[in-house]
Amino acid sequence: VTGPDHPASAIAIDAGDRIEFEHHLLTRIRQGDRVAAEDLVERTYAGVFAALSRLCGDSDLAADLTQETYRKAWSSLGGFNGRAQLSTWLYRIAYTTFLNHVRRPSRTTSIDDERSSQLHDRGKGADELLSENEEAARLRLAVLALPVNLQFVVTAHFWAGVSVSDLAEAEGVSGVAIRKRLHRAFDLIERELERRTTR
Amino acid sequence: MKGRQLEERLGAIGAPPPPAGLVQRIKGEIPKDLASAVEGDRLRLRRGVNMSLRIAIAIVTLLLLIWLAFAVLDIREHEQRPHNPPGQGKARIGSPSSVDSSVSIAPLRSFPSWQKDDRAEDRDIQSRQPLEVTPRASASLCRARARARARLLTSPPPLPPSEVTDGLEMNVEIVRCSAYGPNDRGGIVLRDSLECDAHVLGKLVAAFPAEGRAPGLVEIASRTGALVRQPFHLLFYIGCGHVASVSALEEWLRQRVPAVRAVNSETSM
Secondary structure, three states: OOOOHHHOOOOOOOOOOHHHHHHHHHHHOOOOHHHHHHHHHHHHHHHHHHHHHHHHHHHHHHHHHHHHHHHHHHHHHHHOOEEEEEHHHHHHHHHHHHHHHHHHHHHHOOOOOOHHOOOOOOOOHHHHHHHHHHHHHHHHHHHOOOHHHHHHHHHHHOOOOHHHHHHHHHHOOHHHHHHHHHHHHHHHHHHHHHHHHHH | OOOHHHHHHHHHHHOOOOOOOHHHHHHHHHOOHHHHHHHHHHHHHHHHHHHHHHHHHHHHHHHHHHHHHHHHHHHHHHOOOOOOOOOOOOOOOOOOOOOOOOOOOOOOOOOOOOHHHHHHHHHHHHHHHHOHHHHHOOHHHHHHHHHHHHHOOOOOOOHHHOOOOOEEEEEEEOOOOOOOOOEEEOOOOOOOOHHOOOEEEOOOOOOOOOOOOOOOOEEEOOOOOOOOOOOOOOOOEEEEEEEOOOOHHHHHHEEEEOOOOOOOOOOOO
């Protein structure tokens, strides 16, 4: 498993022949093999947690949402047709879980709460950490201000490590279309960052 | 450049390590009977789809049966309707207050040039297109009818006083069943008693005093698609001038349009 410190491959399963491996794993899980299910969890939970943590900026909440993501995954594994990769499918569930949580009025956590951002690198100075943290928080808020389709593409690619080709396959569009979405998202993020800076 | 910087900044956003025990909590929530939990969802989905399909099929079947019932009723009603002989239809001719309907009508003697051309073209239309009631008239008939109708809707030049004769002028629009088109008046609903018989929707053109226009044009309105309860089609009879009686009109129509069984007409003056 690539750790959360390597966002470019956060949820990706480290296997030589990934497609065959995923197929094999899914077959075993569908047959009721708990060991295979535990194997899947061990290989993917850190990536799911990291992506959710970047999305919501709160590790406790991210942990809860990770648990909920896997709960949903077990119940909807029967409907997984294998068109998308398992990691992409898992991130889609995680992202939907996050959106449901944010949209639920009673349980909404303010994404503007910059105190929720945590300091991770203990080796840096307090000012530097605060500055980095603030910048990350601003960037996160700018990403969360994107339209949902662009937001999904950006967060899946940069925070969950889903490749462009996997995203294209999962979304049923071409890789060029995904790259266009990313460029459009960058424009919007820059505009949002400028707006927040001038405010 | 900015995009690359943004990519780097996005990729550099760190995430905390997962809390201890998270993996155990997730593993603890794996269903005991994993196979049935996974398959159960699929079965529920399949059941839902099957149920929806059954409901859809039932609705389609019901609609089909209703449609068939209406169609059968229509056919029976049509077969049982008596064939009215000429002159026995519910004919009624209205006449303007300025014209006495009992006045005998002089035969047509002469026509202005524009009317002669119309008659020639009308004859041409009738000779080209057999007067059968078909669901869709040919394109040529449509074009000819459109031309004729446009000509009728435009006011002809007034006749000189010497050519104005006493007589009864009618502009009759005879409609079998219903007609819904841009130029037709709507409001005739299904199961309307009028719908089963010929009726008048309205006059097409204003009557011109003693224009001396002979019966010349029967139109089959091809734009009316046959609806469920619409076994017949739409006929226009336009520009009947100097018709001695309704029976004469009926006879005239009957000779040319075999599908006309009864002429229940009203006239607009």
